[in-house]
Amino acid sequence: MPRLVNIGCLAACANPAGQDDIGLMRDATLVWRDGVVRWxxxxxxxxxxxxxxxxxxxxxxxxxPGLVDAHTHLAFGGWRAGEFSDRIRGRDYLEIAAAGGGIASTVRATRGLDEEALLARALEFLSGMVSLGITTVEAKSGYGLDPETELRLLRVYRRLDEMGPARIVATCLAAHVVPPEWSADRAGYVKLITERILPAVAEERLAEFCDVFVEDSAFSADEARRICERGCELGLRPKLHVDQLSGGAGAELAASLGAVSADHLEYVSEAGIEALAAAGVVGVTLPLASLYLNQAPPPARALIDGGVAVAVASDFNPGTAPSYHLPFAMTLACARQRMTPAEVLKGATRYAARALGREGEVGSLEPGAAADFAVIDAPNVEHWLYHLRPNACVATVSGGEIRHGVLREA
Ligand SMILES: [Zn+2]
Structure with a gap:
């Protein structure tokens, strides 16, 4: 049974309650067996x-605990660096999308890649993530938007999970936007999702969650309700992209649908915060997306004070968050969302695991949880998130196996 000793400071994140309670211990020891924490x-x-x-x-x-990135769009074709410059020059996200850019341009590039090419790209990103201390990654489809390519993306995620550099939790986001070929028949596309894509995903058990981008430029609340209810019938729990570019009572919708998480929330209202807290929905904040879109960040303090568990994730995607650097997103959550380093760590471990239905399995170091952890070159959590470096992670261990870096024998 291997042990990790000489731990200067360990954050167990074992308490389900208290955003800032990360269970700090000085001079700690960790013992595991067969990939599971024993003591x-x-x-x-x-x-x-x-x-x-x-x-x-x-x-x-x-x-x-190994970091949990609870919101990524891991597999996609192409990049969109041109739009980065366009937005800096003043074109807005919706204007770019209306001109055929944005998500639609990534859909074109993704449809052009076969499963092996998508796998190779995603594996490279995933290796970078593991080197930063990440051991669990939620990964969404949503750049296929036809049955064939949506399933291809989800099969890539299944293979990545089997390959094992990190645990992958897959989400079907066929309801990302309405693809151009369906623009004259939105109802037809919603029907394609509910009658073909989601049943095929459920049949092959390719995803655990069903996600919808609820926004004027994407799907309405009614469409989201129809898609999520069908997902629930098929055993896919809802997650939603809501209140990102405008306030549309998206948080209230997520609460009424029993979503496991409501993600983005830049425009969440007071009523939305109350609804999330009452329904126990995790609020997932995505600081890189609000940074790249030059938006005011979501009101994390109001969410926490209102009783919502707040997770912090990267939203890694080729448009609005072209970085998988979760520790950078965590530092941004401190600086821009006014969350303390302890609150942010809980949000990228235990509460991120809650947003994936994995609480107690990953995202915490307690008997029975996975032996997933990262050794960080810092004396404590404050110092780590304050002194931002390209990579402060010395070693990443998943299921008791070293996946990045080296650890000396004691
Ligand atoms: Zn997203």
Whole structure:
């Protein structure tokens, strides 16, 4: 049974309650077996039965649960750097989309790639994520928007999960936008989703969640309701992109549909916050997207004070968040969303796991949880998120196996 010793500071994130309660321990030891945590606590309290086990040393550093990125669009074709410059010059997101750019241009590039090409690209991104301390990644389809390509993207995610650099949780986002070939028949596209795409996804068990982008430029609340209700019948739990570019009572919709998470929330209202809290929906904030779109960030303080568990994720995608650097998003959540480093860590571990229906399995270090953790070159969480570096992660361990970096024997 391997042990990790000489942990200067360990954040267990074991308490389900309290956004800022990350369960800090000084001079800790972590013990696991067969990829699962058996014991965690102060080194001085280590039970005698574990004392002779082989040990690795954290060399006095910070140890956190493996990070959970609860919102990404991991597999896609092409990039959209031109739009980055266009937006800086003053063209807005909706104007670019109306001219055939935005999501539609990524859909064209994605449809042109076969499964192997999409897999190779996504694997490269995933390797970068693992090196940053990420061990679980939610990955959405949504750049296929036809049955064949949506399933291709989800099969890529299944293969990535089997390959094992990180755990992948797949979401079907066939309702990302209405693709151009269906623009004259929106109802026909919604029917394609509910009658062909979602049943095929459920049949092959390719996703756990069903997501809808609820926005004037994408899907209405009524369309989202129809899609999510069909998803629920098929065993796909709802997640929603809401209140990102305009306030449209999206949070209230997510609460009424029993969504596991409501993501974006830049324009969430007070009533929306109350509805999320009452329904126990996780609010997922995406600081890179609000940064790249030059938007005011979501009101994270009001969400937390209103009783909503707030997760922090990257939204990695080729348009509005072209970076998978979750620790950078976490620093942004501190600086722009006025969340403390402890609140942000809870949001990228335990509460991110909650947003994926994985709470207690990943995102925390407690007996029975996966032995997924990252060793960070910092004395504590504050120092790590304050002193932003290209990569402060010394080692990433998933299921008890080193996936990035090295650990010395103690
Ligand atoms: Zn997104």
């Amino acid at each position: 965690v606590g102060p080194a001085a309290a280590l039970p005698a039965e574990y004392e002779t086990e082989p040990a690795w040393s954290a060399e006095g550093r910070l140890v956190i």
